[in-house]
Amino acid sequence: MxxxxxxxxxxxxxxxxxxxxxxxxxxxxxxxxxxxxxxxxxxxxxxxxxxxxxxxxxxxxxxxxxxxxxxxxxxxxxxxxxxxxxxxxxxxxxxxxxxxxxxxxxxxxxxxxxxxxxxxxxxxxxxxxxxxxxxxAVVKVNPVGPGSNVDSETLHRASRQTQAQWGVSKIQAPAVWTTMEANGTTLFMGTQAPQMDKDMELTLWARTIVGRSYGIGVAPDAKWIACRGLDNNGRGSESWLKSCGQWVLQQKPHVVSNSWGGGQGANWYNDVINAWRTAGIIPVFSIGNSGSQCRTANSPGDQLPGSLISVGSTKSDDTMSSFSSRGASSSGALKPEVSAPGDQIPSAYYTGTSDYVYLSGTSMAAPHVAGAVALMLSANPTWKYADVYNALTGQSDKPATNDLSCGKPSSSTYPNNAYGYGRINVKRALGL
Structure with a gap:
């Protein structure tokens, strides 16, 4: 290939x-x-x-x-x-x-x-x-919840059978690795600290997408670069994020994975998202950690149905994470579009080169989707947003759920305002 x-x-x-x-x-x-x-x-x-x-x-x-x-x-x-x-x-x-x-x-x-x-x-x-x-506007990273440290032997045991940690395995990424690789550049917006080795959020997001050790990454052959849009406390200004948005557009990436957010119904970033989409860039946003109440979907993930992919968080048993924000959006649109593993996800930690930790948040779910998109585009370089969106939503896994208190736009169980169209399965999305 x-x-x-x-x-x-x-x-x-x-x-x-x-x-x-x-x-x-x-x-x-x-x-x-x-x-x-x-x-x-x-x-x-x-x-x-x-x-x-x-x-x-x-x-x-x-x-x-x-x-x-x-x-x-x-x-x-x-x-x-x-x-x-x-x-x-x-x-x-x-x-x-x-x-x-x-x-x-x-x-x-x-x-x-x-x-x-x-x-x-x-x-x-x-x-x-x-x-x-x-x-x-002032924004903040969609925070990851505190988790316990994990030693390398525990990680090794967890990945011994599938060569992947549970979230990576759950979305069937290893089945795709045997047939293709995702190579190229991965860009991350919303880094916190000026030195990468002190940047907790970047470390977590990056490793969930591209990590190689112990099977923690969805697309381990992808590469990445960063744009610093948040400060050391995980807060960012409108000016910083628009500056990053302009820079990202000029780099012409394929996927933008965003784990920052806050508030609802905000449209100030929509021109940036529209510019990315027009350029062929696929925007992925975490939906926020304000669940489990209805209508808690965060901006910008709650914006522009059909122009971005917002992501909710699931547990290892495929139930919905209680913290994951639910739809509908303030305009009544279905949110999120899809869901992915984001609860107790093992990832590399910023405190040392051999440090790993379990953490939870939709900020851990969105990188699973970004990595899946990287694999999909590696297999199908001519695919556009609509192709990726249709494959992810149409071929998702649909766990049995009673999490329908936020209503659903049809008489069927799916789509709904917790899982969206379902929990992603990159193997099924590629027809493998």
Missing amino acids: SRKLLSLVTSSVALTMILLSTANGGSISEGLMSKLEGGQKSDAILELPSIFGNVISSNPLLNMMSGFAKVNMMTSLLKQATSASQAPFMSVISSLGLAESATPFWISNDINLKNVDMESIQTLAALPGVFTLREP
């Missing part, structure tokens, strides 16, 4: 706003106003109407392009359109002495402002046009 470079990326947030409209200009969110009261300063986002759909859909040449040529053209078009849209605002921002700390984004039509005061915000709000000035 010919080898083709593959990519995966790892890398959340409702923004409820009450908008205060100025007479002839934009709107200021109540949250931002409250932060600026009493002479305080705050970061802010100047959010202009999205131009993504108009720019991309109005250029028929893009539909005939692929690969980096398409990404480069998309980037050029988006930069031109957002630069023109943002120019009047950047001029005023410069006159206010804020240009050096302002970050204009081209993947989404907005400008991040640092340390601004009420006077500057009111000056900007008075400009003509339709736009919003609001507080930036």
Whole structure:
């Protein structure tokens, strides 16, 4: 079988706003106003109407392009359109002495402002046009629950029969290893610490996808690179994650595995997701750890049905993890799309090169799906999002479940708002 470079990326947030409209200009969110009261300063986002759909859909040449040529053209078009849209605002921002700390984004039509005061915000709000000035979104990693340390002999015994740990074996990855390999680049968004050896979350996500020792990885022949979108405490700013989103687009990976989130119904990252999808990148998001109540699906995983794959967590006996967020989304859409092992998953730990630990969370489930997608694309390099989505959802395992208290969109047991279309099975998805 010919080898083709593959990519995966790892890398959340409702923004409820009450908008205060100025007479002839934009709107200021109540949250931002409250932060600026009493002479305080705050970061802010100047959010202009999205131009993504108009720019991309109005250029028929893009539909005939692929690969980096398409990404480069998309980037050029988006930069031109957002630069023109943002120019009047950047001029005023410069006159206010804020240009050096302002970050204009081209993947989404907005400008991040640092340390601004009420006077500057009111000056900007008075400009003509339709736009919003609001507080930036702040996100956090979907945390993994505390787990016990595990020694290498225990791991060796667990993997002796199948050459894989239980989650990797449960989704039938070893059966795929015998026929293909996933080679290439895996990118992860949402790393926490500046030094990789101190980065707990990156270590866990990366090893669940690409780990080789003791069968802890789904696609052990894949490779990865990272974009740091979160700080040492697992929190990230909107600006950091959009910067990562722009960079990811330009790398043209195949899969982006995101284990950050928070809040519900937030659409501020949708232009990034749409850009990835247009470029042929498959976004995978953990659905959050706010279960087991209904309608606890987290953003961005609760967004854009049919444009991303959100993932819930299952246990070794195929029951649903109690912490796994359930749907439906705030808009009523089925969530998550699929589920995967995420409860008591053995993985490498950041404390040492020989340290392993059992941990739980949808942040451990999403990498199982990302690794499965890597294997699927290795077997079928021409597959697109729809092919992967249809194979994963249509050929998933469907455990017997009574976890239907959150309702279901049809008279059948599946799909439902706990497992989605089922727990993934990469062997079945590939027809092996």
